[in-house]
Structure formats: C-alpha cells, structure tokens
Amino acid sequence: MSDALTYRAAGVDIDAGNAVVERIKPLVKRTFRPEVMGGLGGFGGLFNLGTRYKEPVLVSGTDGVGTKLKLAQQLGRHDTIGIDLVGMCVNDVLVQGAEPLFFLDYFATGKLDVDTTVAVVGGIAKGCELAGCALIGGETAEMPDMYPPGEYDLAGFTVGAVEKDALLSGDSIVSGDVILGVASSGPHSNGYSLIRKIVERAGSPFDLDLGGVTLADALMAPTTIYVKPMLELLKSVPVHGMAHITGGGLKENIIRVVPDGLGLKLDASAIVLPPVFDWLMREGNVAREEMWRTFNCGVGFTVLLPRDAVAAASALLAKHGLKSSIIGEVVPAQGDERVHIG
Numbered sequence: 001m002s003d004a005l006t007y008r009a010a011g012v013d014i015d016a017g018n019a020v021v022e023r024i025k026p027l028v029k030r031t032f033r034p035e036v037m038g039g040l041g042g043f044g045g046l047f048n049l050g051t052r053y054k055e056p057v058l059v060s061g062t063d064g065v066g067t068k069l070k071l072a073q074q075l076g077r078h079d080t081i082g083i084d085l086v087g088m089c090v091n092d093v094l095v096q097g098a099e100p101l102f103f104l105d106y107f108a109t110g111k112l113d114v115d116t117t118v119a120v121v122g123g124i125a126k127g128c129e130l131a132g133c134a135l136i137g138g139e140t141a142e143m144p145d146m147y148p149p150g151e152y153d154l155a156g157f158t159v160g161a162v163e164k165d166a167l168l169s170g171d172s173i174v175s176g177d178v179i180l181g182v183a184s185s186g187p188h189s190n191g192y193s194l195i196r197k198i199v200e201r202a203g204s205p206f207d208l209d210l211g212g213v214t215l216a217d218a219l220m221a222p223t224t225i226y227v228k229p230m231l232e233l234l235k236s237v238p239v240h241g242m243a244h245i246t247g248g249g250l251k252e253n254i255i256r257v258v259p260d261g262l263g264l265k266l267d268a269s270a271i272v273l274p275p276v277f278d279w280l281m282r283e284g285n286v287a288r289e290e291m292w293r294t295f296n297c298g299v300g301f302t303v304l305l306p307r308d309a310v311a312a313a314s315a316l317l318a319k320h321g322l323k324s325s326i327i328g329e330v331v332p333a334q335g336d337e338r339v340h341i342g
Contacts, residue, residue, distance in 0.1 A: 020140070023118045027125040031135040035101070045136030047102050047159075055164040059098035062157045063088040065189040066247075067196060071219060073151060075206070078116050080222040081154065082123025083130070084189045087223030089158040090131040091244040091301065094227050095257065097168040097234060098160030100133035106155040107140045110147035120154070123222075130225040133158060170257040172240045173330055177304045179254060179264065180313055181327035184300030186221040186276055190247045191294045195219065198284035210275040218276035226301045229320035233303065237313050241304035245296040250327075252293060254302050255339050258330065263338035266292075266328035274298045292341055299327060 037046035049056060065084045072081045082105075090100040105124050107117065117140065128135045147153070162168075187195060199205075199215070206216035226244075233239060243254040250271070255264055268288075273281065277297055280286060291297055303324075305313060310326060317324045334340075 019114045020112070020117050020121070023114070024121045024125070027122050028135050031103075031125050031128040031133070033101070033132075033134045036134045036136055042137075045102060045104065047134065047136060049101075049161065053161055053163055056161045057098075057164050057167055059093040059096050059160045059162060060158065061089045061092040061160075062155065063092065064153070064155050067192040068189050068220075069152070069154065071192060071196060075216055075220065077216075077220050078119040078123070080123050080220060082120050082125070083127040083222035083225070084123075085154050085156040086124055086127025086131055086133075086158075087225045088189050088246065089156045090127075090133060090160070090225060090227050091223070092246075093158055093160040094230055095168065095242045095244050096162060097166050097242075098162040099231055100131050100158050100160040100227060102134045102136045102159055103128050103131075104136065104157045105138040106157075107138065107152060108143060108147065108154075109140075109152035110142070110144045110149055112140070112142050113150075116152070120152070124156070127222075127225060131227040133160075133227075166234070168239070168241060168257075170241045170259055173258055173262065173304050174240070175262060175330050175332050176307070177240055177330040178307045178310060178326050179266070179328040179330070180303040180305060180310060180324050181271065181299035182226065182301040182303065182317060183224075183323040184245070184296045184298055185224045186218050186274070187280075187295055188223040188246070188300055190249075190296065194284065194286070194294060195280060198280055198286075202283050208279075210279060213275070215276070215279070224300050224322075226322075229317055229322055230301070230303075232320075233313055233316055236316055237305060237309040239303055239305050239309075239313075243302045243304075245300055245302065249291070249293045249295050250297055250299060251289075251339055251341070254304075257304070258338070261333055263331050263333040263340065264328055265331045266339065266341040267326075268341050270325060270327045271297055271299060289341075302327070304330060
C-alpha cells in the first residue's frame with residue numbers, strides 16, 4: 001500500500017492517509033517474500049525473480065468482488081472482503097499452474113474512513129498471507145464526486161510464475177479423466193446481484209439460522225484461497241487441468257480448460273447443495289439449471305486428473321482441510337452442447 005506521498009497525489013487527506021499507512025505497514029510487511037526489493041512508498045513495487053525459474057512464464061490476473069461489496073457495506077463488515085479480492089485473482093492464475101508472486105490493490109472511496117480502510121487492507125494482507133504472495137503496492141483514491149458517503153470500490157491485480165514446461169494448458173486432458181470438485185466456503189464472490197435481490201425480497205433475514213450459521217455469516221464467508229494446497233498437489237499427482245468456479249458457475253467454467261472435441265458429464269447427484277445455496281434456490285425460486293450457471297453450488301475449484309490419482313489427491317486436500325469428491329468426468333463431445341448435467 002502506498003505512503004503519504006502517493007496519498008497526496010490521489011487527493012486523500014494527509015492526516016488520514018498517514019494514519020492509514022502507519023496502521024497497515026506491519027500488516028503489509030508480513031506478506032513480504034525474500035524476493036521483494038525495497039519497502040513501502042515507492043512509485044513502483046520491486047520483485048526479483050532471481051534464478052529460481054529456468055524458463056519462467058508470467059501469468060497475470062485482475063478482478064474485483066462485484067456487488068458483494070454492497071452487502072459488506074450494508075452489514076458493516078469490511079475485514080474479510082479483502083480476502084475475497086485476493087482469492088478471486090490468485091485462484092485464477094493458479095488454474096494455469098502458476099504460483100502467485102505479488103499482489104497490488106486499488107481502493108477508491110468518496111471520503112476516506114481510516115478504520116474501514118485499515119479493515120479492508122488488513123483483509124487484503126491476510127489474503128496474501130494465505131496465498132503466499134507479497135502485497136507490494138497499491139493505490140487509495142478519494143473521489144467525493146464518484147462515490148456517496150460510506151461506499152468504496154476495490155480492484156486487485158496479481159502476477160504469478162510457472163515453468164514453461166509445467167504450464168497447465170489443458171492439452172493433456174483426455175476422455176476418461178475425472179472431475180474432482182473441491183469444496184467452496186460459500187458463494188465466494190459471484191452471483192451477489194441475484195443474492196441481494198433474493199435477500200431483500202425475503203425481508204433481509206440476516207439472523208436466519210442455516211445449519212448453525214447465520215445467513216449473514218454464510219453470505220460473507222470469504223473466498224477460499226486454494227493456492228498452497230493446489231501447488232502441493234501439482235507436485236504430487238498427475239494433474240491434467242484445473243478450473244476456478246466463478247461467474248458462470250459449474251456450467252461455464254470447467255469447460256473453458258477442456259480441449260475442443262471433448263465435453264463434460266457432470267453428476268448432479270454428486271453435487272449436494274450446502275444450506276446457503278439450498279435456501280437461495282428455494283427462497284428465490286431459482287431453477288436448478290440457473291443455479292449451475294450462476295453459482296459454484298458448493299464447488300469452488302475443480303481438478304481434472306486420471307481416476308487412479310483421485311485417492312492420493314483427495315487425501316492431500318483433506319490434509320489441508322479441503323473436502324473433495326468426484327462430480328463428473330471428461331467425455332467425447334456430442335453436438336454443440338459440450339456440458340451435460342444429469
């Protein structure tokens with residue numbers, strides 16, 4: 001995160017900017033890796049790849065958290081939305097086998113609130129720690145003509161690296177590979193425009209109990225960051241492909257990594273909706289086909305691999321506290337519709 005010099009350039013009150021910097025410095029420094037050069041406050045973040053990679057391919061990603069921000073602001077919960085921001089970016093570059101190296105954020109608001117800003121950036125720093133990447137820069141902008149009081153926007157950017165010969169392109173995926181679904185922590189950061197409409201129509205029952213968790217807690221659960229378990233998995237079993245289940249849900253994301261000529265057969269009976277998704281489907285009268293296309297439905301990440309590697313993969317993921325199960329397989333494509341759920 002930038003220092004007072006950059007805050008001035010962004011039009012942020014100097015005293016407020018300095019107060020934020022002093023409180024976030026220790027949070028940010030905890031994310032630093034040995035490759036980080038310099039400290040906070042430069043015009044650009046420095047990261048030395050060194051000789052760790054023989055033939056590195058850099059993989060970049062950028063994302064936001066959509067209208068989950070609206071819910072965070074409505075509930076006054078700002079400490080985990082930064083984890084969502086990191087998760088949405090690093091899980092994407094992970095799909096190609098890349099290790100996220102560093103992260104940058106953009107925080108824009110009408111008028112800077114020190115406590116809110118520190119909570120948000122603290123979440124970003126926590127997300128970076130979970131992903132093992134360094135938070136080496138960022139920007140905070142105060143724009144009263146753009147945002148009403150109490151509102152802010154977020155964007156994140158990450159760069160990862162992978163050896164060229166280890167890049168996951170999907171070319172090794174073959175018919176007969178199974179799809180191992182890895183559990184999500186909830187809706188993550190997708191489908192919140194629909195979620196907010198359903199919640200509003202239901203009378204905003206945020207205290208509703210969903211199997212021991214309130215609706216508010218279920219909806220605000222931060223995005224699972226799969227980086228460390230998946231990087232270990234890549235070293236342990238023959239992974240042919242991976243997919244991060246974001247906007248487009250199970251229906252549209254896994255197929256993105258599957259070569260032409262192949263399709264997917266997903267087993268609906270193997271995908272048991274967690275309570276929050278079951279409530280959304282019933283309360284919103286959402287058709288199951290729309291659920292597949294909008295939400296992760298409890299599966300936040302998928303791994304495509306040979307069937308005989310599933311036991312080892314599941315055991316490794318369980319060691320990291322991640323539940324997984326086979327939810328389908330790769331099959332020859334049949335017609336224009338490449339994804340079948342039944």
